[in-house]
Each structure stands twice: as structure tokens, then as C-alpha cells.
Amino acid sequence: MGPVSTTSLAADLPAPDRSRRLRDALLAADFTADGLLDLLGAPAYAALARSETVPALRATRGHSPLETLVRLFLLQRPVVHEDARSALPLDDALADGWVVKDGDGVRASVDVRPYGGPEGQDWFIVSDLGCAVGGAGGASGRDERVVLGVGGASTTLAGITVRTPVSSALDIGTGSGIQALHAAQHATRVTATDLNPRALAFARLTLALSGAPEADLREGSLLEPVASETYDLIVSNPPFVISPGARLTYRDGGMGGDDLCRSLVQQSGERLNEGGFAQFLANWQHVEGEDWQERVRSWVPRGCDAWIVQREVQDVTQYAELWLRDSGDHRTAPEEYAARYDAWLDEFEARRTKAIGFGWITLRKSGSGAEQPSIVVEDWPHPVEQPLGETVRDHFERQDYLRTHDDAALLEEHFVLADEVMQEQVGLPGAEDPEHVVLRQNRGMRRATKVDHVAAGFAGVCDGSLSAGRILDAIAQLVGEDPVLLRDRTPQAIRLLVEEGFLRPASWAGSQRG
Known part of the structure; x- marks a missing residue:
């Protein structure tokens, strides 16, 4: 099936042909996500998101263009012609079907909700x-x-x-x-x-x-x-x-x-x-x-x-x-x-x-x-x-990355600790040593993973300057462990930390990767 002409899809819905003028009017009145928050205040704004309209009605008892648009499109209340004309290109809005006559005033034919885009764009969702x-x-x-x-x-x-x-x-x-x-x-x-x-x-x-x-x-x-x-x-x-x-x-x-x-x-x-x-x-x-x-x-x-x-x-x-x-x-x-x-x-x-x-x-x-x-x-x-x-x-x-790097390749790699990773030590109050160490992400999936002291120490010094193998050799010397045995048993922990996003290869450091 090819493209559908929307001119015949729903005759009772507005025509989009002159939407540029309507958009300009909405923006001029600050009918935006930020504008709504400023007008209504946080409690009424949050209530509106829960479909509770009474706080917003109380906050829009004036006659400014923004108050008029909120009552018209979000609260679906009729507004008088004079207020509508100050907020909208009313003749176009009536002709195109965005609003319809209602006694001595007008009412909206559709919901129009301000919606903030990811880069601060002012968008409008029509439903x-x-x-x-x-x-x-x-x-x-x-x-x-x-x-x-x-x-x-x-x-x-x-x-x-x-x-x-x-x-x-x-x-x-x-x-x-x-x-x-x-x-x-x-x-x-x-x-x-x-x-x-x-x-x-x-x-x-x-x-x-x-x-x-x-x-x-x-x-x-x-x-x-x-x-x-x-x-x-x-x-x-x-x-x-x-x-x-x-x-x-x-x-x-x-x-x-x-x-x-x-x-x-x-x-x-x-x-x-x-x-x-x-x-x-x-x-x-x-x-x-x-x-x-x-x-x-x-x-x-x-x-x-x-x-x-x-x-x-x-x-x-x-x-x-x-x-x-x-x-x-x-x-x-x-x-x-x-x-x-x-x-x-x-x-x-x-x-x-x-x-x-x-x-x-x-x-x-x-x-x-x-x-x-x-x-x-x-x-x-x-x-x-x-x-x-x-x-x-x-x-x-x-x-x-993990599919193409075996344990030997991981030990040759240089790693960097991801941003905003914190360490927590968990144990009974007053204990000399913690029972275990938890690494926790404060971004993205916000994962937490339990690690041993070697893995925690390893992650803490990963700044891209040394290979994983050299870091483990240094840790082995500090804790008095055989470096060969440590190299043998640690790649599994490194693999898990990479898989869950706690560590990333230093070659990825040019881009933000959590």
C-alpha cells in the first residue's frame, strides 16, 4: 500500500495548511512546556499531568493569551470571542477547524498539548x-x-x-x-x-x-x-x-x-x-x-x-x-x-x-x-x-567488543572507569573490613554490582594509562598474590564490568559512554 492522502482521512479534524500562523501565535503567547510551568506553578502543572484540572482552572482565571490557550486547548473550556481573538488568528482557526463556535464564544475541537523536545524544541501534540x-x-x-x-x-x-x-x-x-x-x-x-x-x-x-x-x-x-x-x-x-x-x-x-x-x-x-x-x-x-x-x-x-x-x-x-x-x-x-x-x-x-x-x-x-x-x-x-x-x-x-576480545586481549586493553561510578562498602557497623564492595552507576541504567577487593581496586585505577595486565601485576605485588593466578581469574570480572558499562576501552574515551 502506498502513501495515503490525509485530506480524506478525517473530515471532522482541523486542516493543517495554515498551521504556521497558529504555531506563531501559540509561541508568542508562551504556550510552551516552560510557559505552562511558569504560569501554573509546579503543583498545578503536576496535577494537570494526572488529568486533575481544578488547580489549573484556579490558576487561569485571568484573560491573558496564555491563560486563554490553557483553558481552550488543555482544559477544554469555552472562551469568549474577545479573549480567543487576542490569543489566536481566530478567523483562520475557525475556518480550519481548530476551534468551533460555542454560543457567544468558541471551544477547541482537538487537544493541543505543548511538548518539549529533547533539544529544547517547542512542539505540540494534537489528539x-x-x-x-x-x-x-x-x-x-x-x-x-x-x-x-x-x-x-x-x-x-x-x-x-x-x-x-x-x-x-x-x-x-x-x-x-x-x-x-x-x-x-x-x-x-x-x-x-x-x-x-x-x-x-x-x-x-x-x-x-x-x-x-x-x-x-x-x-x-x-x-x-x-x-x-x-x-x-x-x-x-x-x-x-x-x-x-x-x-x-x-x-x-x-x-x-x-x-x-x-x-x-x-x-x-x-x-x-x-x-x-x-x-x-x-x-x-x-x-x-x-x-x-x-x-x-x-x-x-x-x-x-x-x-x-x-x-x-x-x-x-x-x-x-x-x-x-x-x-x-x-x-x-x-x-x-x-x-x-x-x-x-x-x-x-x-x-x-x-x-x-x-x-x-x-x-x-x-x-x-x-x-x-x-x-x-x-x-x-x-x-x-x-x-x-x-x-x-x-x-x-x-x-x-566482548565477542571479539578473548581474555588475553582484555589483559592487553587499556580501560577507563565510566563517569559517575561510586564505590560503596557494605558490612556490619564497626567491622574492621567490609563484607563486600559495591560499584554503583549514577547514570543510565543505574546498575550496581558486587565486586571483590581486587576488582574494586582495579576499577579505581583504570584511567587509560596502563594495560589491564600491568594493573593486575601491580595489584598482585601489593596484596602478595601470584600475578599469574591473578591474571587467570580476573578477566571474568573485567568482562562483567565492561558488559554492564562500568568500564570502557580507552579508545572510546573520545565520546561519552556510560
Whole structure:
């Protein structure tokens, strides 16, 4: 399927043709992420992100252009013509459908939410009414084709995406266009697909109002619209919810269990160029009698390395309740809610599913068909520091390095301790010596690893000036140990410190690698 003309996608949505004038007006009023924080204050701003609007209403009782825009687009309250005309090119906004007449005033036809780009850009995410503030509030009983705005999942995916400049990028299930907007900053050509034609229309509005280049928008499910084309970067926040049926297009994939995520991951390998990345958010089942890590590992396509990180696990009751609230079913009659809850549990029981995992999946097309691929699957529910794009890229570079360096080569290498690594000594109060030493990262994945005194001392003196072997020889002399034995037993610890990002080869020192 080729490019889709968005002029016929959703006749009830605004036209983007004069969005430049609207963008200029929004910026002139300081309708930006920073401007909102200044106007509302931190508590009201944070409440707005939780979909609580009362504090923001109290903070916008004046008639300034910024207060008017907040009430109009974020709080969805009508404003009088005089205030609207002072804040907007009103005739254009009415003609193009951004606002509509409402008695003696006007009201917004869509949500427009300021969104700060990674380099300080002032962007705007356009979505259905009531779906921008908070974002994660879900459809709450709305039409199945509802298009959501910014939520925690979308910002998570944007933060973990590798941002190396590329020729081509593909956003699968683009929704309101957030990932396509990010990709447009570092990809020469961006293609965005979605099964919902309204989503493609919203993505076009988001790109236009944010001053970004147009994307190639294509209607269809997952990878179907791109046929056999290949890309340097693929991203997707797909409809990954494991549910009984496909009631809501934006979240329910319509395939059984976690088949949608599995098929998307498996098929994406064929759509990646050599060295390209594919990055997804996903849910997967924890099935009775199965190892969840082996289940997800089996999804990785041939010719790809993978890093799969499980961030959260919910039992089936927690999971069902979360998504029943998302769809507004908790507001229905008790017997109807109970019937739907039962349907979710019946589905999980039939599939022997005891819990659902959520996390990130990153593939890199390595093309190393004959070699053993690097597939790392781990459970990491701990806090991390976004953005993680460089951390993700460096993970794969470290895997490449370790695959091509045996123990002898490691001992010849010069290493540098990564930035912001701290040492902690753990033991009972008053003890003469600590029970063990912990190295802790204060950036990226914020890992902590337990090491012995030799590994701790080794890491502490790694400044690139001496080879690993010479450092170990010096340590052996200090502690009175046979240097040959120390050289034999330490490379495994060095390998772990490199793999987890505590040490990096000195040849990488020219670039920041945590």
C-alpha cells in the first residue's frame, strides 16, 4: 500500500495548511512546556499531568493569551470571542477547524498539548479531546478509534530510542505522531503507519503544528503498508494490551495473547537495514510451566542481536483491573463490570497465564548469521535515568567488543572507569573490613554490582594509562598474590564490568559512554 492522502482521512479534524500562523501565535503567547510551568506553578502543572484540572482552572482565571490557550486547548473550556481573538488568528482557526463556535464564544475541537523536545524544541501534540492531559487516562468509554496524546509509554519509548542520524525511519502505529516527530529530527525520511485513519490525520497535525517536515503516512496494520521496504530505524508503541477481544484500536491488538508483539518483533528483522535498530514497548505472558525469558528470547529474528528489559510484572488481577479502568468499565453497572472482569480472567486461565510482563525490546540487525547472536534478557524494575538512547547504543557496542576480545586481549586493553561510578562498602557497623564492595552507576541504567577487593581496586585505577595486565601485576605485588593466578581469574570480572558499562576501552574515551 502506498502513501495515503490525509485530506480524506478525517473530515471532522482541523486542516493543517495554515498551521504556521497558529504555531506563531501559540509561541508568542508562551504556550510552551516552560510557559505552562511558569504560569501554573509546579503543583498545578503536576496535577494537570494526572488529568486533575481544578488547580489549573484556579490558576487561569485571568484573560491573558496564555491563560486563554490553557483553558481552550488543555482544559477544554469555552472562551469568549474577545479573549480567543487576542490569543489566536481566530478567523483562520475557525475556518480550519481548530476551534468551533460555542454560543457567544468558541471551544477547541482537538487537544493541543505543548511538548518539549529533547533539544529544547517547542512542539505540540494534537489528539482527541480529553486525551492530551495526562495521556494515560485512556479512552474511558470513548469511540474505539480514539487517538490519545502524550502518555508515559510514549515518552518512555522516545527516551530509549537510539538517535543516531539515519536515512530512513519507520513509526509503526503512530497514533498522534509523537515518535514520528522525534524521528523527523534525525532521519532524512520518516514513514508512519496506523490502522486508524484518524491517527494518521492527527500525526499530520502534530508534525505541521510542531514545524516538522511532513512524513509519509500510510494506512494499514503494523508492517503491512510498507511491503518489503527496509529502514535504518523502526520504532513502535503498538497496541500491546493482552485482552479478550479488540474493543479499542489504540490498545487492543486483536490477536490472541501476546501474539501481536511476537509477530511484530519477528517480522521487523526483515525490515531492518544492516546495523539498524528496531525498538518496541511490549507486553508478554508469564505462562505456567514456561520461563518468560525463554519465551521472549524465542521472538528474536535471525540475524539480529537483542536487548530485552522487563520493567514491570503484574498478576492477572492487577492487569485486568488496570485496563478495565482504562476503558471506563469500572463506571458501568456492577454486574456488567463483573462480567467483563470474568472475561479477562477466563482468557488468562485458558492460556495458563499467571502474570503479564511489560518492558522494552531492542533489536539490532547484526547480519552475523553464522555467529552466536547477542541476546540479553533481563529483569530490571529499578529506577533509570532517561534519555537512554546512548545507553542502548553502547550496550550493543560493548557486546560487539566482548565477542571479539578473548581474555588475553582484555589483559592487553587499556580501560577507563565510566563517569559517575561510586564505590560503596557494605558490612556490619564497626567491622574492621567490609563484607563486600559495591560499584554503583549514577547514570543510565543505574546498575550496581558486587565486586571483590581486587576488582574494586582495579576499577579505581583504570584511567587509560596502563594495560589491564600491568594493573593486575601491580595489584598482585601489593596484596602478595601470584600475578599469574591473578591474571587467570580476573578477566571474568573485567568482562562483567565492561558488559554492564562500568568500564570502557580507552579508545572510546573520545565520546561519552556510560
